[in-house]
Each structure stands twice: as structure tokens, then as C-alpha cells.
Amino acid sequence: MSDMKKQIRSFVVENFLFGNDEGLKNDTSFLDDGIIDSTGILELVNFLEEEFSISVDDEELIPENLDSIDNVLSYLERKRA
Amino acid sequence: MTSSNDQLNINICKKCILPETFPGISFNDQGICNHCQREEKRLEKMPEKKESYRQKLDQLIAEIRDKSPAYDVITAYSGGKDSSYTLKLLRENYDLRILAMSFDNHFVSSLSWDNIYNVTNKLDVDYINFRPPWLIMKKIFSMTAREDIFPMPTLLRASAICTACIGLVKSLVLKTALEMEIPLVAFGWSPGQAPIQSAIMKTNPSLIRQNQLALKKALALTNSRGLDRYFIPETYYTNYKDRFPYNIHPLAFFDYNEDQIVQQLNTLDWRIPTDTDTNSTNCLLNAFGNHCHLERHRFHPYVWEIANMVRQGIVDREEGIDKIYSRQDQKMVEYARKRLGL
Numbered sequence: 001m002s003d004m005k006k007q008i009r010s011f012v013v014e015n016f017l018f019g020n021d022e023g024l025k026n027d028t029s030f031l032d033d034g035i036i037d038s039t040g041i042l043e044l045v046n047f048l049e050e051e052f053s054i055s056v057d058d059e060e061l062i063p064e065n066l067d068s069i070d071n072v073l074s075y076l077e078r079k080r081a
Numbered sequence: 082m083t084s085s086n087d088q089l090n091i092n093i094c095k096k097c098i099l100p101e102t103f104p105g106i107s108f109n110d111q112g113i114c115n116h117c118q119r120e121e122k123r124l125e126k127m128p129e130k131k132e133s134y135r136q137k138l139d140q141l142i143a144e145i146r147d148k149s150p151a152y153d154v155i156t157a158y159s160g161g162k163d164s165s166y167t168l169k170l171l172r173e174n175y176d177l178r179i180l181a182m183s184f185d186n187h188f189v190s191s192l193s194w195d196n197i198y199n200v201t202n203k204l205d206v207d208y209i210n211f212r213p214p215w216l217i218m219k220k221i222f223s224m225t226a227r228e229d230i231f232p233m234p235t236l237l238r239a240s241a242i243c244t245a246c247i248g249l250v251k252s253l254v255l256k257t258a259l260e261m262e263i264p265l266v267a268f269g270w271s272p273g274q275a276p277i278q279s280a281i282m283k284t285n286p287s288l289i290r291q292n293q294l295a296l297k298k299a300l301a302l303t304n305s306r307g308l309d310r311y312f313i314p315e316t317y318y319t320n321y322k323d324r325f326p327y328n329i330h331p332l333a334f335f336d337y338n339e340d341q342i343v344q345q346l347n348t349l350d351w352r353i354p355t356d357t358d359t360n361s362t363n364c365l366l367n368a369f370g371n372h373c374h375l376e377r378h379r380f381h382p383y384v385w386e387i388a389n390m391v392r393q394g395i396v397d398r399e400e401g402i403d404k405i406y407s408r409q410d411q412k413m414v415e416y417a418r419k420r421l422g423l
Contacts, residue, residue: 014119016234017105018103018105018106018237019105019106019115020104029291031291031292031295032295032298033232033295034231034232034234034235035234036234037235038284038288038289039279039328039330041282041288042278042279042282043279045278046278058285061283061288062287062288063288063291067291
């Protein structure tokens with residue numbers, strides 16, 4: 001697992017699953033599985049901006065970018081390319 | 082099975098009040114939980130962050146003020162302390178054109194209705210109430226009292242009963258905002274309920290649609306008919322795609338002191354209801370929701386919120402313990418159970 005993926009996973013587990021990562025796969029949908037709601041997405045965005053020095057625009061706040069560990073990773077890779 | 086009174090015999094964090102029964106918790110040698118340890122650095126930056134969010138709100142309000150046909154903001158208004166104070170802040174600090182919207186879940190304290198009447202009148206705010214039929218709400222609450230229809234991560238922050246109710250509230254308020262072209266949707270989340278990072282957020286069709294689908298899926302398990310009318314119609318995602326509002330919850334970045342808030346609200350003739358539990362100032366179902374959650378999960382559904390506020394120094398630790406670890410009022414539990422026919 002890449003370092004970036006590990007960082008994202010660890011943030012989600014600590015902040016939204018309160019340390020319990022049972023059942024969290026890399027393609028698990030945060031919204032479908034109630035892990036993060038639409039407002040919680042902003043906590044994730046704040047983490048991404050601070051940790052990876054990117055700026056997330058309002059129009060980028062979509063499930064395709066932020067709804068799973070895999071989606072977040074692909075989004076980050078695109079942003080940093 | 083553990084009853085709510087067994088809570089008195091469990092170990093809790095020496096700094097905040099999270100119990101050993103909270104999923105994923107661990108403690109260091111000093112008895113401090115992993116959440117307190119993790120939050121330490123974030124809390125140091127909090128004053129700076131709050132100031133930046135206040136500026137962000139000022140800027141947002143300057144952009145949206147008087148641009149929409151009738152209202153600048155719609156506020157989800159329960160008549161409780163926090164949403165009443167949010168209404169007061171928005172009216173008095175920003176002089177916005179406000180529409181306050183209540184959701185009658187059939188368990189609103191009668192004193193809360195008086196509070197709603199007094200506060201909206203004193204603040205000169207327009208007000209609407211939305212009340213689904215009793216049979217629908219009864220079905221939803223009975224089911225959520227018996228079973229967890231929501232995924233576990235959701236239930237770490239609120240009971241199943243509260244999650245169902247607030248899910249409908251969020252949906253109806255957003256639906257009204259879209260229909261009336263209202264650019265801001267305000268909630269009275271306490272600083273422990275929702276983090277500052279999400280305090281100002283632009284909603285968008287794609288994210289909301291997925292969120293709505295998850296809620297619809299969960300509520301479908303209650304076998305209640307006709308719930309679709311409470312959700313965002315599919316056509317709105319395209320027809321109103323440019324109307325998706327900002328969500329704000331200002332209490333995350335304004336000074337929050339419960340006693341001072343109550344004092345300020347008293348000037349609007351708002352009074353603390355005497356018939357609700359220690360964690361609600363409007364709902365007669367809350368104690369039963371807490372009771373069901375405790376029975377099933379062995380931790381109080383408000384403990385995450387109150388622990389956050391203890392950590393932030395907003396709520397005194399002893400007061401927090403009192404709110405969370407006092408006995409649930411059995412009369413209130415039985416009142417709701419009886420009304421739901423359980």
C-alpha cells in the first residue's frame with residue numbers, strides 16, 4: 001500500500017470510524033456506508049488540503065473524487081500531477 | 082444486555098468523558114483516551130481557526146445578501162437552545178432575511194412551541210412548520226427503536242431515532258431552499274456535534290444525491306409508504322443545479338457558553354423546557370432514543386458530542402458526566418414507549 005493511501009486510510013479510520021477499521025475496504029463508499037456524511041466530507045477535504053498542500057475547489061466536492069479511499073487517492077494523484 | 086444504569090460502573094477517560102465501551106477507544110498509562118491525545122494539537126489552533134471561519138462567513142454573507150427573491154437564509158429550527166441561538170445570531174449580527182422552518186415529529190415539548198412562537202416573533206422572523214402524519218413518524222420511530230437501520234459509523238454520533246428524524250429535517254430544509262432559491266441553509270449544531278471544518282460548506286447535486294440515496298435506503302427498511310415526497314426530486318438535481326446552497330453551522334466558530342446562551346435567549350422569552358431530558362431542550366422522544374441506543378451499544382449516543390465539548394473547555398467535565406451518566410428518566414422513556422405502542 002502506498003504511503004499516501006496509508007495516510008488517507010488512517011485519517012478515515014481515526015476520525016470517522018473512531019479507530020475501528022473492520023470492514024473498511026479501499027473501495028467502500030463513505031456515503032453509502034454512513035462512514036462520512038455530506039458535511040463530514042469537509043473534514044476530509046480539510047485534511048487533504050493541509051496534509052498534501054492542495055486546494056480543493058467547491059465543484060470538486062463530488063463523490064467521484066471523495067467517496068472512497070481509492071477515489072480520494074486517484075483524485076490526489078490527478079491534482080498533484 | 083447492559084442497562085443504562087450500568088454506565089455508572091464503567092471506566093471513562095480522565096480528561097474527556099468517553100467510556101471504555103466506546104468502539105475503538107484506547108487509553109494511555111494516565112487513563113487519557115486516544116481521542117484526547119490526537120486532538121491536543123488541533124485544539125491549540127482552534128482560536129485562529131474560529132476567527133478565519135468568522136471572516137469566511139462575513140465574506141459569504143456579503144456575497145449572498147439580498148440576491149435571492151425572498152430570503153437570504155433558511156434555518157432548521159427546532160425551538161431548542163442551539164437553533165434558537167443560531168437564529169438570534171443570524172438575525173442580530175447579520176440582519177439577514179430569515180425563514181425559520183420546524184419539523185413536528187409529534188414529540189415536541191409544548192413549552193418548545195411557546196419558545197418557537199416567542200423567539201420568531203421577537204426576532205421578527207418568518208416561520209413555517211412541517212408535520213408529517215403521525216402514522217408515518219410512528220412507523221419510523223418504532224422501527225428505529227427496535228433495530229439499527231443505519232450503518233454503525235453513523236450510530237457512533239447519534240441514536241438511530243435521532244438519525245432518522247434529523248435526516249428528514251435536513252432533506253426538507255434543503256428541498257425548501259432549492260424551491261425558494263435560498264442561498265444559505267443554517268443549522269444549530271453545537272461545537273461538539275459537528276466539527277469546525279464542515280461549518281461552511283457549498284452543497285452540490287452529486288454529493289447530496291448520494292447522501293439522499295443512503296438515507297432513502299435506510300428508511301425503506303421501515304416499510305413506510307410515500308416517503309419519497311420528503312426527499313429531493315430527481316428533476317431538482319438538474320433543473321436547480323445552480324441553486325444548491327451553502328450549509329452553515331455558526332456555533333462551531335462563535336463563542337459558545339451554555340449559561341450565557343440561555344441568559345441571552347431569556348431576553349426573547351425563551352424558557353428551558355422542564356419535560357425534556359438533559360440532552361435536549363425540545364424533544365420528548367430523546368430520552369427513549371438514548372435508552373434504546375444504550376441498551377444496544379453500551380455507550381450513550383451523546384457521549385461523542387459532549388466529550389468534544391469537554392475537551393474544548395465549553396462544558397465542564399463534571400457537568401458532562403452528569404449529562405451522560407445520570408439515569409435516564411424512566412417516566413420519559415415509558416411515555417415515548419407507550420405512545421409508540423412498544
